Amino acid sequence: MTKHCLWLFMMVSAVALADPTPADEISARSGLPASEVTSLLNNCDSSQTGMNFCAWRDQIVAERELQQVVDKQVHEHPERKALLEARLSKWKAARDASCEKTARKEWGDGSMLPAAKAICATASTKKMTKKLSATRDRNPS
Numbered sequence: 001m002t003k004h005c006l007w008l009f010m011m012v013s014a015v016a017l018a019d020p021t022p023a024d025e026i027s028a029r030s031g032l033p034a035s036e037v038t039s040l041l042n043n044c045d046s047s048q049t050g051m052n053f054c055a056w057r058d059q060i061v062a063e064r065e066l067q068q069v070v071d072k073q074v075h076e077h078p079e080r081k082a083l084l085e086a087r088l089s090k091w092k093a094a095r096d097a098s099c100e101k102t103a104r105k106e107w108g109d110g111s112m113l114p115a116a117k118a119i120c121a122t123a124s125t126k127k128m129t130k131k132l133s134a135t136r137d138r139n140p141s
Contacts, residue, residue: 056114
């Protein structure tokens with residue numbers, strides 16, 4: 001009985017300490033209930049809001065994947081941490097400015113603007129993740 005209680009406690013603790021899902025993160029950012037966010041994410045093409053939320057989800061997933069690559073590199077080469085963080089900070093600012101400009105040029109202030117910016121950021125983030133993964137054993141510049 002004690003083994004089962006300990007096992008159950010460990011499982012509950014692991015779930016409680018796990019990273020929030022993209023839906024949980026969007027729910028926290030938007031203030032919408034998780035059930036509503038999940039419904040929107042399950043029907044990406046049903047409304048503009050659904051399209052926006054799905055684009056944000058994809059961006060969150062891409063950024064988490066990038067962070068995993070960064071964390072792995074920092075773990076393997078702690079001496080590179082400051083350089084890598086500075087490089088990423090500069091890159092993120094340039095990415096966001098470029099995506100803002102591109103999306104505004106294409107969509108103006110239209111309802112597609114948030115999704116277009118997120119789609120652009122996702123694509124750029126995936127490229128950076130691939131680039132950092134390829135340079136894992138070299139000094140990032």
